[in-house]
Amino acid sequence: MPELPEVETVARGLRQAILGRRIISVTLGKTDFIDDPVALELHLPGRRIEAVERYGKFMLLRLSAVSGETRVATNGDAAPASLLVHLGMTGQIAPSPAGQPLEKHTHVCMLLDDGRELRYTDARRFGRIAYLTKALLAEELTGFGADPLEVSKEEFADRICGRRARIKALLLDQSVLRGVGNIYADESLWKAKIHPARLGANLSRKQAHTLRRVLQDILRKAIVLRGSSISDFLDAEGEPGEYQRHHRAYGREGKGCYRCKTPVRRAIVAGRSSYFCPRCQPSPRGFAALPLAGKNGRKTKRKNAKDADKSRRRNGKSRRAPGAAEKR
DNA sequence: CTCGATCCCTGGACGC
DNA sequence: TGCGTCCAGGGATCGA
Numbered sequence: 001m002p003e004l005p006e007v008e009t010v011a012r013g014l015r016q017a018i019l020g021r022r023i024i025s026v027t028l029g030k031t032d033f034i035d036d037p038v039a040l041e042l043h044l045p046g047r048r049i050e051a052v053e054r055y056g057k058f059m060l061l062r063l064s065a066v067s068g069e070t071r072v073a074t075n076g077d078a079a080p081a082s083l084l085v086h087l088g089m090t091g092q093i094a095p096s097p098a099g100q101p102l103e104k105h106t107h108v109c110m111l112l113d114d115g116r117e118l119r120y121t122d123a124r125r126f127g128r129i130a131y132l133t134k135a136l137l138a139e140e141l142t143g144f145g146a147d148p149l150e151v152s153k154e155e156f157a158d159r160i161c162g163r164r165a166r167i168k169a170l171l172l173d174q175s176v177l178r179g180v181g182n183i184y185a186d187e188s189l190w191k192a193k194i195h196p197a198r199l200g201a202n203l204s205r206k207q208a209h210t211l212r213r214v215l216q217d218i219l220r221k222a223i224v225l226r227g228s229s230i231s232d233f234l235d236a237e238g239e240p241g242e243y244q245r246h247h248r249a250y251g252r253e254g255k256g257c258y259r260c261k262t263p264v265r266r267a268i269v270a271g272r273s274s275y276f277c278p279r280c281q282p283s284p285r286g287f288a289a290l291p292l293a294g295k296n297g298r299k300t301k302r303k304n305a306k307d308a309d310k311s312r313r314r315n316g317k318s319r320r321a322p323g324a325a326e327k328r
Numbered sequence: 329c330t331c332g333a334t335c336c337c338t339g340g341a342c343g344c
Numbered sequence: 345t346g347c348g349t350c351c352a353g354g355g356a357t358c359g360a
Contacts, residue, residue, distance in 0.1 A: 001355085024347075033337095057354080086355090087355085088337090088354065088355085089337085089354070090337090091337095123337080123339065125338085125352075126336075126337065128354095164329075164330070165331090174354085174355085181353080182352095234332080254337085271331095271332075271333095272352095272353065272354095273352080
C-alpha cells in the first residue's frame with residue numbers, strides 16, 4: 001500500500017531509470033481509472049521525461065514540450081505538461097524490456113526511445129493516471145495539506161490541535177497532511193503513545209510536537225528502507241521494501257506491544273483498521289476496541305448487501321470484454 | 329465541521 | 345474442489 005515512503009521510493013527508482021527518455025508511443029488496457037485516456041495517446045508521444053517528483057502520494061512525471069513533426073499532430077497543444085500517477089492500493093510502475101510478456105493487469109505501456117517500455121499495472125485500479133497541462137496540474141494540486149517531512153512544528157500543531165476530528169482521521173486527511181496513510185499513521189501514533197481515537201483538540205501542543213517528530217523519524221527511516229511491502233508493493237526495480245519488519249503496531253493484533261508486552265488491539269477508527277497498544281495508548285472515554293480476534297483470526301459476521309452486490313457483478317460480468325493487456 | 333455509509337476494485341484467506 | 349464471505353484501503357460522494 002503505497003504511502004509517502006513507498007511513493008518516494010518509486011519516484012527515486014524512476015528518476016534513476018527513465019529520466020531523459022522520450023516517449024514514443026502509448027498502449028492502453030483498461031482505462032476506467034485514467035482521467036482522459038485519449039489525451040494520453042494523443043499528447044504523450046514525442047515528449048521527454050524531464051523530472052520525476054513526488055507530491056504527497058502522487059508522482060509527477062514532468063514532460064517536455066513536443067517538438068518537430070510531432071507538434072503538428074498534437075494540434076498546437078505542445079507546451080510542457082505532466083503525467084500524474086497515483087498508485088492507489090496496488091499500482092506499480094516500472095520499465096521493462098519491450099519484448100517481455102505483459103504482467104497481468106497491465107493497463108498502460110509507454111514505449112521509450114531506448115527500446116524499453118514504462119508499464120503501469122494495477123490489479124484493483126484504485127490508482128489514477130492523468131495527463132495534465134500546467135493549468136490543470138495547478139488546479140489539481142490545490143487543497144492539499146503540508147508535506148509531513150517539511151511541516152514546521154508550529155504549523156503541524158496548528159493543523160491538529162484546533163480540530164475536533166480524531167487524530168487518526170486528521171493524519172489520514174490529505175488536506176491536513178499529504179502522504180500519510182494507514183500504516184504510518186498507526187506507527188507514529190504508537191510511537192507517540194497517542195490513541196488513534198483521541199480528538200485533535202484534546203491533544204496538547206507538546207503531544208503534537210512529539211507526534212510530528214516521531215512521524216518524521218518513521219517516514220525517513222521507511223524511505224531509507226525503501227518502504228513497507230505488505231501485500232504487493234514493489235518499487236521501480238521490482239524489489240520489495242524492508243520497513244514492514246520494523247512495524248510496531250500495524251498488523252500486530254494480539255501480539256505483544258514492543259514496549260510493554262500488552263497485546264496490541266485493533267479498532268475501526270476513521271473507517272480504517274487501527275492498531276494500538278491499549279496500555280501505552282489509553283483510549284478516550286467510552287471508546288471500545290474490537291474484541292480480540294481468536295486463534296484463527298476470522299469472525300463470522302454478517303456484513304451483507306455488499307457481497308450480494310459483488311456476486312451480482314461477478315456473475316453478470318459479460319459487461320466488459322477484457323482489454324488487450326488483460327491476456328496473460 | 330464531522331461523522332458513518334457506500335461505492336469503486338480484485339486477490340487472497342478462510343469457512344463450510 | 346469450489347463457492348460464498350470477508351477483508352485490505354485511498355478517495356469520492358452523499359446524507360445525517
